[in-house]
Amino acid sequence: MKDLVAKVRNQNLFATGETVVVAVSGGADSVALLDILTRLDEERLNLIVAHLNHCLRGAESDADEQFVADLAARYQLPFLAIRVDVASLAAADGLSLEDAGRRARYAFFHEVARRRGAGSITVAHHLDDQAETVLIRLLRGAGGAGLSAMAAVGDNLVKRPLLQVSRCELEGYLNNRGLSWRTDSTNADTTILRNSIRHELIPALRKYNPRITERLAATAEILASDEELLDHLTGNAFARLASVEGDGIVFGVGALLQEHRGLRLRLYRRSLREQRGDLMRIALTHLEAIDRLASSSRPNASLKLPGELRVERCYDRLRFTCALPPVAERWEQVIPGEGSHRLPTGATLSVLRVPPPETLATGSKRVTYLSADAAPLPWLARSFTPGDRFTPLGMTGSQKVKELFINEKLPPNERSRVPLILSEGEIVWVAGVRAGEKGRVTAATGAVLRVEILDITP
Known part of the structure; x- marks a missing residue:
């Protein structure tokens, strides 16, 4: 038991006295994580237990929530929970239940961290999860970055202290500590890819290597180190070869073609991400098409890629742009009251008076609650202007x-x-990004407005 506590402590993931949001589902892994973190006496962590009820399993989901609430009370820790209709969220956004649930969870955890000033969000992914993730990404098709899987220190405050610990070790730890946990009945559903890999594929692979999960996790760690180096080299090459001209990124074709093909493909990925912010729906075939364009004997040609991305060859110049639907550089619109309001960006702003909610965490950055008294209507929605400030x-x-x-x-x-929503001349919401202090809902707030931005980007 002490070995697991020492294994987490020796990673030096947390600062002394740090506030940490602990994501607890009620399953064995997250219950073990919470118990281990409470035993890091030297760190004196301020732990906050956070739980999202997915509302997918009726009374079973509600029992999970109550179990975690009781667990937090036993440790005398603050407990925050939210209920999200994940099935409706998945249907509305065209996502699988797994993807919709993941997005809702992390949106909630980040909201809790922001409100409580937390420096970390801990999740209980362990060695077996890492192995499963490697196989999922291998089956779907991934390069080194994807096969690196999960990092102990991830993006946006997320930390995974248990990546070196197996599921079997965690359950043994709980049994030795006399701790119980909840079992999600859907974990046995092999129509879900991860469950199929866990219950069918990995047992089959153990016939070839009994330590297959350890080997897959070790492979991910090796690839992660390689990716760190390659990202550094790509960054240096990008700084040397790329220039920003207007709304585009431009390379000189001659200099670009002198680089190794692998580095060129990474530079294309970097340029596309810089333009759009992500690489959704960008595959190897698109990167290879860009490389053919750069190598082509044709002096002028172009490619249209998913998500309004465009790559143009003009003699010795290769230009990357993102052609979002045109929006006036400066725009504004009065929001006179409740209802749905179509904005010049094509987005819709929904304003609805609601009873004071039990929790202000919405599970989505696209939704916020504002005090109708502190941020009275009418509002002004307008575009960003350099120099804009808000609290x-x-x-x-x-x-x-x-x-x-x-x-x-x-x-x-x-x-x-991105619409800025102003009340009495002050920004109360950077829509879809961050709410302002002026519209804060408190216990004394009477009228509450639920505000949602829909289709903020195409």
Whole structure:
């Protein structure tokens, strides 16, 4: 038992006295994680237990929530929970239940971290999860970055202290500690890919290597180290070869073609991500098409890629752009009251008066609650203007909106599409990004407005 506590402590993931959000589903892995973190006496962590009820299993989901609430009470820790209709969220966004649930969870955890000033969000992914993730990505098709799977220190505060610990070790730890846990009945459903890999594929692979999960996890760790080096080399090459011209990224074809093919493909990925903010629906075939365009004897040609991305060859110049639907550089619109309001960006702003909610965490950045008294209507919705400042919710000082966009990694060409919502001349919501302090809902708030932005980007 002490070995697992020492294994987590020796990773030095947390600062002394740090506030940490602990994601607890009630399953064995997250119950073990919470218990281990409470035993890090030297770190004196301020732990906050967070649970999202997916509302997928009726009374079973509600029992999971109550179990975690009781667990937090036993440790005398603050407990925050939210209920999200994940099935409806999946249907509305065209996602699988797994993807919709994951998005809702992380949106909630980040909201809790923001409101409580937490420096970390801990999740209980373990060695077996890592092995399963490697196989899922291998089956779907992935390069080194994808096969690196999960990192102990991930993006946006997320930390995974148990990646070196197996599921069997965690259950043994709980049994030795006399701790119980909940079992999700859907974990046995092999129509779900991860469950099929866990219950069918990995047992089959153990016939060839009894330590297959350890080998897959070790492979992911090796690839992660390689990716760190390759990312560094790509960054240096990008700084040397790329230039930003207007709303595009431009390379000189001659210099580009002198680089190794593998580095060129990474530079294309970097350029596309810089333009759109992600690489959704971008596959190897698209990168190879860009490389053929760069190598072509034709001096002028272009490619249209998913997500409004475009690559143009003009003699010795290769230009990457993202052609989002045109939006006026400067726009504004009065929001007179409740209802749905179509904005010049093509997005719709929904404003609805609701009873004070039990929790202000919405599970989505696209939704916020504002006090009708502190942020009275009518409002003004308008585009971002350089120099805009606002006071983010939970803070006392103001911040430049541009800094917020940079922190959120929002590409410059998309910033004019994000509506700023103002009440009495002050920004109360950077729509889909961050709420402002002016519209804060408190226990004394009477009228509450639920505000949602729909289709903020295509």
